[in-house]
Amino acid sequence: MSATTAADHAPHHEPPPFDRTTIQIVPRAGLPFAAAAVVGLIVAIATNSFWAIDFFHVVGGGAWTTLDLFLGFVLGPIIGRMSIPARVEFSARFMPKLVLLIPTLVTMTLGSGFQLAHNLGYLDSAYPRHGWVVASFIVVGIMAVIAIGYLEPANIAVLYELKKPQPDGELIAKLMKRFLYTAGITGAMQIATLVIMTRLAT
Amino acid sequence: MRPAEIKRPPIWECGVAALVTVVISVIYLAAYIPHTPNTILPIVLLALGTALIVAQLVLIGSLDNFARRDFHTVSGYALAAYIVIGGMIEYVFVKNHTRGIELGLLTWGLALFVIDVPLILSFSVARYQAAS
Numbered sequence: 247m248s249a250t251t252a253a254d255h256a257p258h259h260e261p262p263p264f265d266r267t268t269i270q271i272v273p274r275a276g277l278p279f280a281a282a283a284v285v286g287l288i289v290a291i292a293t294n295s296f297w298a299i300d301f302f303h304v305v306g307g308g309a310w311t312t313l314d315l316f317l318g319f320v321l322g323p324i325i326g327r328m329s330i331p332a333r334v335e336f337s338a339r340f341m342p343k344l345v346l347l348i349p350t351l352v353t354m355t356l357g358s359g360f361q362l363a364h365n366l367g368y369l370d371s372a373y374p375r376h377g378w379v380v381a382s383f384i385v386v387g388i389m390a391v392i393a394i395g396y397l398e399p400a401n402i403a404v405l406y407e408l409k410k411p412q413p414d415g416e417l418i419a420k421l422m423k424r425f426l427y428t429a430g431i432t433g434a435m436q437i438a439t440l441v442i443m444t445r446l447a448t
Numbered sequence: 449m450r451p452a453e454i455k456r457p458p459i460w461e462c463g464v465a466a467l468v469t470v471v472i473s474v475i476y477l478a479a480y481i482p483h484t485p486n487t488i489l490p491i492v493l494l495a496l497g498t499a500l501i502v503a504q505l506v507l508i509g510s511l512d513n514f515a516r517r518d519f520h521t522v523s524g525y526a527l528a529a530y531i532v533i534g535g536m537i538e539y540v541f542v543k544n545h546t547r548g549i550e551l552g553l554l555t556w557g558l559a560l561f562v563i564d565v566p567l568i569l570s571f572s573v574a575r576y577q578a579a580s
Contacts, residue, residue, distance in 0.1 A: 272525065284532065291543055349529065357536050364544045369481045380479045387471040394565050395464040399572030402522065406573050417452050417576055 266338040271405045273342045280350040287354055291361050299358045299365070306354030307443070311436045313351070317344075318433020322426040330415065337422065338408045341401050348393070356386065368446065375446060382442045389435050392428050400425040452576050454513060460575075462504045463568040469497035470557045470564065477550055477557075490553050497560045504567050515577035519570045526566035534562040 290298035325333055363369045368379050400421045407413045407421075473490035508519070541554050 284536065287536070288539070291540060349533065353533050353536055357540055360537075360540050361544070369478070371480055371483060376479075380475070383475045383478055387475050391464065391467055391471060394467060395460075395568060399460075399569050402569055403573045403576055406518070406522075407576065414450065414452065414576070417450075 264335050264338070266334065266408050267411055269338050269405065269409060270342055271402065271409070272345055276343070276346045280346055283350050283354055287357050290358065294361075294365070296365065299362050302354050302358035303362050306351050306358065307439075310348070310351040310355050311439060313347070314429070314433045314436045316433075318430040318436075322429050322433075325422070326426055330419075333422065334408065334413075334418070337404060337418075341405055344401060345398075345405070348398075352393075378442050378445050382439065382446075385435055385438050385442065389432050392432055392435075396424060397428040397432065400428070451515070451578050454575075456511070456575055457507045459504050459507045459571050460568065462500045462507070463564055463571065466497040466500035466504070466560060466564045467568070469493040469500070470560050473497075474554060474557045477553055481546070481550075484548075484550060487549055487553060490557075494553065494556050494560065497557075497564075501560060501564055501567070504564075504571075508567070508571060513579045515574040515579050518577045519574035521570075522573045523566045523570035526569045527562070530562045530565050534558045 286298075287302050290302055325336060328336065360369075363379060367373055368376070370376070373379070404418055404421045404425065407418050470493075473493040476485065476493075477490055479485075508514075538555060538558055541551060546554065
């Protein structure tokens, strides 16, 4: 005689099938949060509040670095091993968030970082560790070229394709591979950023 | 033939090369703050970047069988977003009393950045779409 549990008798409420053609490439619900972050950053810089500028740099930089590392080394390999339908559904739900989140975090981090470096005298070429500051410019510059040239176009092109009733699976696979490789490269470069920032702070 | 299989001129390559020239010139200028470095290198790089963006626009204008509506949709939204980002960076430069030739060159670089990124994004999307 087999044992039954309450869960076996519970009614199954299957969620409705996911309609990926209705996804928003830029999620409108997130726009007020992104706008609030940008306005907050402008106020922080305009008032030259040391705490607020430091807050935006630490929060923005911490979230950006963690997201890149997590995407490149944890989530990326998992997505790469998912079945095609699972990968499509996950990407259609997840990638629109990145379209809004990453540029907002990058703007927060770089805007406040430049102001913070200026206030602390790190931008002055006479500063003894100025070489580390220039190294951070170079790392960010390389990451910007990779992110803007490869990662972001692949992200948006995949979302555009996913919205179609009959998407091109071969194209999505090719672009997703590019997206995951470049996410891994920017994740690795974030380790260099961590080394530079901790060198400057100690 | 699928849109992805159509051979396109090096528009994306021009966009990324222009981005590299802008990034190098801005890093070079920022590395010398508050002093004025020799401006020949950034002027040459920014002129090259400008030429590459003009080449992109000419090549995009000459394309046949290209999804122009999708190109304009993506470039419009991307331009709006990058005007905000570029404006934010310009504000930080001005706030920090960057003046004279440095401000002029940094603004030139930012303007190229704001135009170039939407072109890269919108071409990268439209090249895979069927022409309407």
